[in-house]
Amino acid sequence: xxxxxxxxxxxxxxxxxxxxxxxxxxxxxxxxxxxxxxxxxxxxxxxxxxxxxxxxxxxxxxxxxxxxxxxxxxxxxxxxxxxxxxxxxxxxxxxxxxxxxxxxxxxxxxxxxxxxxxxxxxxxxxxxxxxxxxxxxxxxxxxxxxxxxxxxxxxxxxxxxxxxxxxxxxxxxxxxxxxxxxxxxxxxxxxxxxxxxxxxxxxxxxxxxxxxxxxxxxxxxxxxxxxxxxxxxxxxxxxxxxxxxxxxxxxxxxxxxxxxxxxxxxxxxxxxxxxxxxxxxxxxxxxxxxxxxxxxxxxxxxxxxxxxxxxxxxxxxxxx
Amino acid sequence: xxxxxxxxxxxxxxxxxxxxxxxxxxxxxxxxxxxxxxxxxxxxxxxxxxxxxxxxxxxxxxxxxxxxxxxxxxxxxxxxxxxxxxxxxxxxx
Numbered sequence: 001x002x003x004x005x006x007x008x009x010x011x012x013x014x015x016x017x018x019x020x021x022x023x024x025x026x027x028x029x030x031x032x033x034x035x036x037x038x039x040x041x042x043x044x045x046x047x048x049x050x051x052x053x054x055x056x057x058x059x060x061x062x063x064x065x066x067x068x069x070x071x072x073x074x075x076x077x078x079x080x081x082x083x084x085x086x087x088x089x090x091x092x093x094x095x096x097x098x099x100x101x102x103x104x105x106x107x108x109x110x111x112x113x114x115x116x117x118x119x120x121x122x123x124x125x126x127x128x129x130x131x132x133x134x135x136x137x138x139x140x141x142x143x144x145x146x147x148x149x150x151x152x153x154x155x156x157x158x159x160x161x162x163x164x165x166x167x168x169x170x171x172x173x174x175x176x177x178x179x180x181x182x183x184x185x186x187x188x189x190x191x192x193x194x195x196x197x198x199x200x201x202x203x204x205x206x207x208x209x210x211x212x213x214x215x216x217x218x219x220x221x222x223x224x225x226x227x228x229x230x231x232x233x234x235x236x237x238x239x240x241x242x243x244x245x246x247x248x249x250x251x252x253x254x255x256x257x258x259x260x261x262x263x264x265x266x267x268x269x270x271x272x273x274x275x276x277x278x279x280x281x282x283x284x285x286x287x288x289x290x291x292x293x294x295x296x297x298x299x300x301x302x303x304x305x306x307x308x309x310x311x312x313x314x315x316x317x318x319x320x
Numbered sequence: 321x322x323x324x325x326x327x328x329x330x331x332x333x334x335x336x337x338x339x340x341x342x343x344x345x346x347x348x349x350x351x352x353x354x355x356x357x358x359x360x361x362x363x364x365x366x367x368x369x370x371x372x373x374x375x376x377x378x379x380x381x382x383x384x385x386x387x388x389x390x391x392x393x394x395x396x397x398x399x400x401x402x403x404x405x406x407x408x409x410x411x412x413x
Contacts, residue, residue, distance in 0.1 A: 022383065024380065025383050075363070078360050085345060094346060158364075297348075303349075
């Protein structure tokens, strides 16, 4: 066995024993790269995810809803930060990670390339999109890489408020005027399929899955998690008195799970590849925010340097 | 983030408990690190006190030498109370 093979074997043994890997431990280069890709995409998704929701902060229907939405969007910024920090422990700088987003080299969750057309979309996002995110993220709390797992614990604690605030919005609209109810139904119609797409391609098409499962970065397959989503959301939709836009959805007694229709994979791949309704707009907004924030970052640094000089010279005066 | 150093953040969740590492963030200086740590890590009353330390000031043990580093404690069962034999009739100690 070569040295690298024996290191790899020891690494896999540790993983199999459910030990956590920490930043300075030896790890295969591919493990490091896979995590950098996944964690940075996850971080980008949190940050870009603020855009469609931020769109409704100034138009929230009342102060209670506005406070909830601001708090949620602020949480997403925090989640982005926990994740960027976790990513940096793998030896990539923050600037490099941000650069990959801004140049379009790195991806983020396709769901944020859909527009938020009405207030009901904010409800649907909290309920469906955050609901799907929770199903994806809860198993990541046991991911083999320590910093990622710890970030996920914090994220998951905060997500449950997001989902409840979304569902409450839907419930209020569903019990409101016929127009409000219709608005809620329209939001479900538009967000349901993209939410199911959040779990990624079918297991048979998923390129990174097998290795990620072996490394315990991933614990459940895309299709398993998607099934959980359908089983979780269907009864919640019934309580709203609304429907999911899938005529094939029905309970399968034998499987103890819901059957459901096929995702439009052409749409899935076209949004992934950059042709979704808002891909260009989201990236442009992100780049603009970063560039227009440059003077703030520069000013903060200049101020810190000035303070440092002042402190040093104050010290001298005292000594004299 | 260019030239903004990385800070490690430690929180005391309530008085009586030690500060515990919760994560890291970039800031222009320590004061800004504390303000940002408040906004990022204590939005739900997770802390009553914050420590920030510039990451570069932390010296860590080398994980590759963990075995030799910590093996002096491996064979010293006599450091634990259960090593010592007491009579059964002794009810409390």
